[in-house]
Amino acid sequence: MDNLAVRAGAQLFKSAKRASFVLALIGLGGAAIAQSFAFNAVNIEGNRRVADGTILTFAGISAGEALSAAELNDAAQRIRESGLFETVEITPVGRTLLINVSEYPTINRINIEGNARIKDDQLLTLVRSEPRRVYNPAQAEQDTTAITQAYAQQGRVNAVVTPRIIRLPDNRVDLVFEVVEAGVTEIERISFVGNRTYSERRLRLVLDTKQAGPLRSLITRDTYSPERIARDRELLTDFYRSRGYPDFVVQNVDVGLTRERDAYLVTFNVREGQKFSFGNVSIRSEMPGVNAAEFEEALRIRTGATYSPVPIETDISRIERLAQRRGINFMQVDPVITRNDRALQLNVEYVLRPGPRVFVERIDIEGNGTTLDRVIRNQFRVVEGDPFNPREIRESARRIRGLGFFQNASVDAREGSSPSQVIIDVNVVEGPTGSLSFGANFNTDTGAGLLASYRQSNFQGRGQRLNFQVSTAEANRRLSFGFDEPQFLGRDLNFGFDLSYKTTDNENALYDTETFRISPSLGFPVSENGRLAVFAAYEFTDLTDVADRASEIIRQEAAQGTVTTGSLGYSYSYDTRRTGLNPNAGVLLRFGQEFGFGDAEFIKTTALAGAETKILNEEVTxxxxxxxxxxxxxxxxxxxTDRFFLGSRVMRGFEAGGIGPRDAETDDALGGNTFAVARLEAEFPLGIPSEYGISGGAFIDYGSVWNVGETFGQDVLYDEATPRTVAGLAILWDTPIGPLRFNFTEDLDSQERDRPKNFDVTIQTSF
Structure with a gap:
């Protein structure tokens, strides 16, 4: 290997060329330098690939022309700038001009050595030097920079890339980029200057960039990325402005390296401004024939509420939808905001104005190699020929990104075949949408088990969801299949089909169970936050392997054999946790009923009401x-097999079937036809750095399950609504495999034959 560094080589070549030309001029004597030189012949030496005429063309001189020393120097420089020659010497010899050149070698091949983190095929796409082309040190230096930047984007800012050439016969070289990758330069600390309302810990939770933590090998967001920092600026701005700070601005972001150059220090300099609330909210019409009072019903903002641009956008969307239902097209809704700095209020006036008469000419979709066009088009509420609404197009872009099928999705509008028409361009970059996994799991209710699952959220590019799962644990085995079509019949109508088969091996009971259920369903929105689903179901259940010493109640129920039922039902949900006006509070309501017929006629009713809010600058939930x-x-x-049992998801602090009615003699858990549970809890930081993903919790559960129904003359314990109370502490850990919850509990009020447990591990859920 020549060990000739390109940067040093290029500099030496330039110095040598300048020196040789100056010496040649000195050889002419002082008079030659001051006087012009004319020649009638040119002799070119050293060139093999480049023709004499090409070199003369580069020089830009011709025989008989009178040239000064400066002009000769310019001619040499022009030849040099062609990038084809290592050295260029122009020497006047009598009436002959001697041009001596040394050609750059031809690249035989290009190799990359020392790389492990980034593969050859990825790095070679960054290299613009090519085999069988003339070697150019300047281009090799640019290639070096490109490779170095690729490592910097992975957080390896100390990576060193050295280009070297290996001399070969026939004026050829191998170009080798030697890489020393170095370690990842992580973000050691993220800090904030100018924040008064929210703590650094709370603001770090907003950012996509994270500080280096113990899971750095699995989490790559702790490496520095300029694109991610730019996104973080937007996230911080959205966070503050949605909480009443319209003047918030990220003034600048300082990014520096530690003295050892092994970590980044990132500082966000912010100005919060003052907190504002909504003042007067009104609506005015400047459209002929449109009465503003007819649109007041669409307004939801109330005076005194914390200012946020989100409810303004929501109100505008409601006004536009109401206008469309009433056949009013090309109406533009402009929010006019006036400040009352003394009262710290912002008054909002919605002005209804005539908008431009522009129509959608067509929708062009590119980049979707797998996803069908109709899946993306279903996210638009407009079709070709409809009036153009920029706000609706932005909402469509948000829905496309919300599908989760694409790594990137952009929606832009441009002028069409005439000024009154627009073309909507949709460009997407598809990402992975399926997973196949094999593994093991553990649940304190069912024990350890094996699991195999397949999930696909964009089945055959149709936007359909498919999942299949087989699991086996110490206490049960389960097979489930689910299919969802979210745009059934081309509408916002979700068609679902679920099938499950489950058997249990109750180690703590004297019987086993077998259940098969198949259920198609339809779900659709009924309001902005409400959704209704209707379903049908076919189910059979059986009690098997009933021991002779089992409860008489269990034996009598098993004597009925396989019970087959059909059912029809509905469920309604109302959820404001993500779409409500208050970003720090939300409400969830669920109510459903199932009406059974066949071997058994029943009515099953379930309900849930939950609310959550954040306090203490949103650090406590x-x-x-x-x-x-x-x-x-x-x-x-x-x-x-039909009655309710309270597992740890519903009532913490007890084993599965650990509370409720029990057979007085055999101690078999019998379940109940009625249950009610109230849960109160708080989540709070533990003072551990947020990048560890660990927080604490405290909770108290109060409830019971009761009413066995037919007892066949047997004595049943706890068949009345005897409440139990459990208190506990929790550790919540946001891990790469999901949010885990470790509960440490103490039963404050329980019955003698209940089965409490002081520790369990579950998946964290909100409600």
Whole structure:
């Protein structure tokens, strides 16, 4: 290997060329320098690939022309700038001009050595030097910079890339880029200057960039990325402005390296401004024939509420939808905001104005190699020929990104075939949408088990969801299949089909169960935050392997054999946690009923009401939930396969079936036809750096399950609504495999034959 560094080589070549030309001029004597030189012949030496005429063309001189020393120097420089020659010497010899050149070698091949983190094929796409082309040190230096930047984007800012050439016969070289990758330069600290309302910990949770933590090998957001920092500026601005700070601005972001150059220090300099609330909210029409009072029903903002641009956008969307329902097109809604700095209020006036008469000419979609066009088009509420609404197009872009099918999605509008028409361009970059996994799991209710699952959220590019799962644990085995079509019949109508088969091996009971259920469903929105689903179901259940010493109630229920039922039902949900006007509070309501027929006629009713809010500058989350259910039979009676059992998801601090009615003799858990539970909890920081993803919690659960129904003359314990109370502490850990929750509990009020447990591990859920 020549070990000739390109940067040093290029500099030496320039110095040598200048020196040789100056010496040649000195050889002419002082008079030659001051006087012009004319020649009638040119002799070119050293060139093999480049023709004499080409070199003369580069020089830009011709025989008989009188040239000064400066002009000869310019001619040499022009030849040099062609990038084809290592050295160029122009020497006047009598009436002959001697041009001596040394050609750059031809690149035989290009190699990259020392790289492990980035593969050859990825790095070679950055290299603009090419085999069988003339070697150019300046281009090799640019290639070096490109490779170095690729490592810097991965956080390896100390990576060193050295270009070297290996001399070969016939004026050829191998170009080798030697890479020393170095370690990842992580973000050691993210700090804030100018924040008064929110702590650094709270603001770090807003950012996509994270500080270096113990999971750095799995989480790559702790490496520095200019694009991610730019996104963080937007996230911080959205966070503050949605909480009443319209004047918030990120003044600048300082990014520096530690003295050892092994970590970044990132500082966001912010100006919060003052907190504002909404003042007067009104609506005015400048459109002929349009009465503003007819649109007041669409307004939801109330005076005194914390200012946020989100409810303004929501109000405008409601006004526009109401206008469309009333056949009013090309109406433009402009929010006019006036400040009252003394009262710290912002007055909002919606002005209805005539908008430009522009129509959608067509929608062009590019980049979707797998996803069908109709899946993307379904996210638009407009079609070709409809009036153009920029706000609706922005909402469509948001819905396309919300599908989760694409790594990137952009929606832009441009002028069409005439000024009154626009073309909507949709450009997407598809990402992975499926997963196949094999593994093990553990649940304190069912024990350890094996799991195999397949999930696809964009099945065959149709936007359909498909999942298949097989699991086996110490206490149960389950097979489930689910399919969802979110745009059934081309509408906002979700068609679902679910199938499940489950068997249990109750180690703590004297019987086993077998259940098969198949259920198609349809779901659709009924309001901005409300959704209704209707379903049908076919189910059979059986009690198997009933021991002779089992409860008489269990034996009598098993004697009924396989019970087959059909059912029809509905469920309604109302959720403001993500779409409500208050970003720090939300409400969830669920209510459903199932009406059974066949071997058993029943009505099953379930309900849940939950609310959560954030306090203390959003560092503490308070949550309250009330949940209950009732099962009533007309002519027959419920069985143990039908009744409610309170697992750790509903009532913490007890084993599965650990509370509720029990057979007085065998101690078999019998479940109940009615249950009710109230849960109160708080989540709070533990003072551990946020990048660890660990926080704390405290909770108290109060509830019970009761009412076995038919007892066949047997004594049943705790068949009344005897409440239990459990208090506990929790550690919440946001891990790469999901949010885990470790509960440490103490039963404050329980019954003698209950089965409490002081520790369990579950997946964290909100409600």
């Amino acid at each position: 308070l949550r309250a939930t009330v949940e209950g259910g009732s099962l009533s039979y007309q002519e027959s009676s419920s069985r143990v």
